[in-house]
Amino acid sequence: MMESRGLDQTEALTSLFWSIRLDQDARWRAEPLDVWKARIVSLVPQAEGWLQQIETGDQILTARYGDVRQWSWHKEGLVLLGDAAHAMSPQLGQGVNLALRDASTLAQCLERYPMSEALARYSAARRLQLTYYSWATRGLTPLFQSDFDGLALPRRWVFRTLQHLPPARWAMTRTMAGWVGR
Ligand SMILES: Cc1cc2nc3c(=O)[nH]c(=O)nc-3n(C[C@H](O)[C@H](O)[C@H](O)COP(=O)(O)OP(=O)(O)OC[C@H]3O[C@@H](n4cnc5c(N)ncnc54)[C@H](O)[C@@H]3O)c2cc1C
Structure with a gap:
């Protein structure tokens, strides 16, 4: 979890990253959100208040990443x-x-x-x-x-x-x- 400020330096923002394998994304999305939230709270109890803002899975983006390797650019x-x-x-x-x-x-x-x-x-x-x-x-x-x-x-x-x-x-x-x- 990462806390930061918006560009205007006033609004407090929090980013939450939950790392899973891409092939588990569909299974994770099929689970009730409360199961996931309970798991996070068991790891980071301070997250409970923030998690209340998440009401549907649509609010959570799946960010993929991969390796790009070149010897010359x-x-x-x-x-x-x-x-x-x-x-x-x-x-x-x-x-x-x-x-x-x-x-x-x-x-x-x-x-x-x-x-x-x-x-x-x-x-x-x-x-x-x-x-x-x-x-x-x-x-x-x-x-x-x-x-x-x-x-x-x-x-x-x-x-x-x-x-x-x-x-x-x-x-x-x-x-x-x-x-x-x-
Ligand atoms: C989950 C995650 C966490 C990360 N955390 C960090 C971090 O903590 N710190 C950090 O430094 N980096 C982090 N990164 C990496 C960082 O986001 C990228 O390295 C950085 O955004 C690369 O910048 P970029 O401008 O090269 O590419 P991008 O930010 O991907 O920008 C490329 C842009 O091109 C646009 N585009 C794509 N195709 C076309 C097209 N055909 N025509 C017009 N526009 C197009 C895209 O929409 C996008 O806006 C993270 C990445 C991920 C996935």
């Missing part, structure tokens, strides 16, 4: 940015950061170089960061979204331990801030 006269270039699981929450960085890098390349060179410069400049985040996301997704419960304990142990080791904490913070490979 341009061809002559064609360039890819954002999810079209590198959609990935929202595991590290970097999709918007990466898309904005793509846009600013492309703008700088177009400003400095002729089109024939600018797109190749853009692909080259984005390679390190995009490769790092797509591999890190792909590597972490099975740990966080697997159906195999046996992974939960090692995951908790590893990440709880790593956060107390300064070099690992430094690397994890930079990763979550979108700074690696800038």
Whole structure:
């Protein structure tokens, strides 16, 4: 669950993400909403008030995601940015950061170089960061979204331990801030 403010900075907004496999979506939608709400309240009792606002399944959107992998993000006269270039699981929450960085890098390349060179410069400049985040996301997704419960304990142990080791904490913070490979 994520709290934020609207663009006018006054209205408080809450986003609730419930992660399930796409092939379970129809089954989940066929269940009474109260069963789902009771499950959430058992995990996060603070959610009870917010959940009262959800009265029908139509208020809940199904957001899909998939992996898009490329080794280069341009061809002559064609360039890819954002999810079209590198959609990935929202595991590290970097999709918007990466898309904005793509846009600013492309703008700088177009400003400095002729089109024939600018797109190749853009692909080259984005390679390190995009490769790092797509591999890190792909590597972490099975740990966080697997159906195999046996992974939960090692995951908790590893990440709880790593956060107390300064070099690992430094690397994890930079990763979550979108700074690696800038
Ligand atoms: C469940 C979920 C949670 C996420 N959480 C986070 C997060 O916490 N932090 C984060 O940074 N990122 C998150 N992301 C990823 C983030 O949403 C994307 O990386 C980001 O929106 C990519 O921006 P984009 O502009 O490339 O693509 P989009 O935001 O998908 O924009 C593409 C636009 O093009 C439009 N379009 C498509 N086809 C056509 C067409 N033929 N003609 C005209 N228009 C068209 C679409 O309607 C859309 O408006 C999440 C994604 C999902 C699915």
